[in-house]
Amino acid sequence: MKTDEAISIVKPHLKQERFDHTLRVAETAEELAGIYDEDVEKVRLAAILHDYAKYFPLDKMKQIIEESELPNDLIDYHHELWHGPAASVIIKQEHGVTDPDIRNAIRYHTTGRAGMSKMETILFVADYIEPGRSFPGVEEVRSTAKTDLNRAAWMALRNTIQFLVGKHVTVYPDTFHAYNDLTLRINGGNNIHGQ
Ligand code: DGI
Ligand code: FE
Ligand code: FE
Numbered sequence: 001m002k003t004d005e006a007i008s009i010v011k012p013h014l015k016q017e018r019f020d021h022t023l024r025v026a027e028t029a030e031e032l033a034g035i036y037d038e039d040v041e042k043v044r045l046a047a048i049l050h051d052y053a054k055y056f057p058l059d060k061m062k063q064i065i066e067e068s069e070l071p072n073d074l075i076d077y078h079h080e081l082w083h084g085p086a087a088s089v090i091i092k093q094e095h096g097v098t099d100p101d102i103r104n105a106i107r108y109h110t111t112g113r114a115g116m117s118k119m120e121t122i123l124f125v126a127d128y129i130e131p132g133r134s135f136p137g138v139e140e141v142r143s144t145a146k147t148d149l150n151r152a153a154w155m156a157l158r159n160t161i162q163f164l165v166g167k168h169v170t171v172y173p174d175t176f177h178a179y180n181d182l183t184l185r186i187n188g189g190n191n192i193h194g195q
Pocket of ligand 1: 021051054078080081109110111112127160164170171172173175
C-alpha cells in the first residue's frame with residue numbers, strides 16, 4: 001500500500017485535528033525510523049493508519065473485537081483502548097494490510113505490551129511525543145527519544161500509568177507488562193530497587 005492510499009482510507013474517518021495529529025505522528029515516526037534504522041515505508045504506513053478506528057461507533061468497535069481473535073477482556077476496560085486493536089483487524093479485512101509488523105504497531109499503539117518490537121516502540125513513542133502533544137513531562141520524553149528509544153517508551157509508560165492511577169481509573173495489564181519489561185531492559189536485566 002502506498003502513502004496516498006493509506007491517507008485516502010483514513011481521512012474520511014477522522015476529524016481535521018485528528019488527521020493533523022496523524023500526519024505529525026507519521027513525520028515523527030519517520031524521524032525515529034531514520035535514527036533507529038527501521039523500515040521507513042512500513043513505519044509511515046503504520047503511523048498513518050494508527051488512529052483509523054478512533055471515531056468508529058463503540059458498538060462497531062466492540063463487535064470487531066468480539067468477532068476477532070483479539071482478547072475479549074479489552075471490552076472490560078476503557079473504550080479508548082479499543083481503536084488500535086479494532087484498526088489492526090479492519091485494515092486487514094477491508095484493505096488487505098496483512099503485514100504483521102504494521103498490524104502489531106497499530107494494535108499496541110495505545111497500551112504497549114511486553115516485548116515490543118522496534119516498530120511498535122517507534123509508533124508508541126511517536127504518538128506520545130508528536131509536536132502537538134503537551135502532556136506534563138513530554139519534553140523530557142522528546143529529548144530522550146533522540147538517543148534512547150526504549151527509555152523514551154519507558155518514560156511515556158511511567159507517565160501514563162501515573163496519570164491513570166492519579167485519576168483512580170484502571171490500567172490495562174499490557175501497559176504494566178510493557179512498563180515492567182522496559183524497566184528490566186533499560187536496567188540491563190537488573191531489577192534495581194530504590195531507584
Ligand atoms: O489515540 P490518541 O489520542 O492519539 O492516543 P492513544 O491511542 O495513545 O490514547 C491514549 C489515551 O488512552 C490516553 O489518554 C490514556 C488512555 N488510556 C486509558 N486507559 C489506558 C490508557 N492508556 C494506556 N496506555 N493504558 C490504559 O490502560
Ligand atoms: Fe490512538
Ligand atoms: Fe494517535
